[in-house]
Amino acid sequence: MEGKRISMAVIRRMPRYYRYVDELYQNGTARISSGALAAKMGLTASQVRQDFNCFGGFGQQGYGYNVENLRASIREILKLDCSHKAIIIGVGNLGRALMTNFNFGQSGFALAAAFDVKKELQGIQVAGVPVLSMESLQDYVEHKRPDIAILTLPRQFASQVAADLCKWGIRGIWNFTGVDLHLDGLEVPVENVHFSESLMTLSYRI
């Protein structure tokens, strides 16, 4: 149940559980045991049960887990039905790739607006989302109150923009800039997607 702090290790496994459980659900599979799910995912049955029990028992002895219920529970935990509002800062290749390809709805978000310094982008739409000026960012964040900001702007502007966004009331940052954001003291969670760290790890391993 709530109360006890849930470790990051567990939290980071939840989206992966969701992916597998959702697949079972789409298949029409009605139930799954911790052992069978563990085998599919390359985990131990013990870990699966421990993980789910962090959030309260949604299984049933002698039966296993009802797939539909389990899926609904994970959706609730991850707040996937929330339709949180997101904005994206920086409409370069990467920003555009996310706007065009990425299914935000699937993760519980809706992309509401994009921002870029380039005059020629301002006013156009990308994948149905309007691109606004950086000058309008403060007003937008303070009044429209988006939940998260996606940083796909050049690294040298990242920390200043992140600091401003936090000051203006953003609740979370999805950081693609490759720099660490030191949001001293602030309680704003940051998720980093650091391509080069990932590739360097692969370089080590081959």
Added chain:
Amino acid sequence: MEGKRISMAVIRRMPRYYRYVDELYQNGTARISSGALAAKMGLTASQVRQDFNCFGGFGQQGYGYNVENLRASIREILKLDCSHKAIIIGVGNLGRALMTNFNFGQSGFALAAAFDVKKELQGIQVAGVPVLSMESLQDYVEHKRPDIAILTLPRQFASQVAADLCKWGIRGIWNFTGVDLHLDGLEVPVENVHFSESLMTLSYRI
């Protein structure tokens, strides 16, 4: 100091160390202590020393670490001077974004070719890299022997293409498709970049 297996936790911290140490190097800083580096990075001095000692002591008692040597050692560990050859499969928005924006050289790679099913892309160049047909992939991998493949193709083709690439001799996979690749038995390392898992984690945390 090879011999002992180095844990993934340590390996994944190395690129981050490199980032900080490289910054010190670019600044002209000559030396750094484990304590000072730990403070910058939000780690403990103990952890910094333990991590570096996995690869052999490159510090000096009473002095700390020589930044230039430390940087060179990490570059060597991560094989950043190697110029490994990479190919990219799928020249959609994401593939194009990586080709255009990402500094492969910085991570020890050179992007040699791209592959796509779309006829209209074949023959063109993107960021100076030729786009070839999927039919030519087998021959290319078997003869040009690239080290890694970057998967930026639609998820439904991911596991088949990954299996083929392994069969043809690829040494590593950088996987952006959002599906888990089950390369049964094979020794090919896979690094996953799963956007939706990262965003769902953020959704949980806000």
Added chain:
DNA sequence: TAGATTGTTAATCGATTAACAATC
């Protein structure tokens, strides 16, 4: 009921932190 499988406690394993002798 008997068999299956959970929820949960206990045991193990690994990673992080602390301590300190070695030494520059």
Added chain:
DNA sequence: TAGATTGTTAATCGATTAACAATC
């Protein structure tokens, strides 16, 4: 030499795995 800081061993902490009573 005295002060600083490493390399490394020992202690602690947390996460994973195993075991098993509860129970569907």
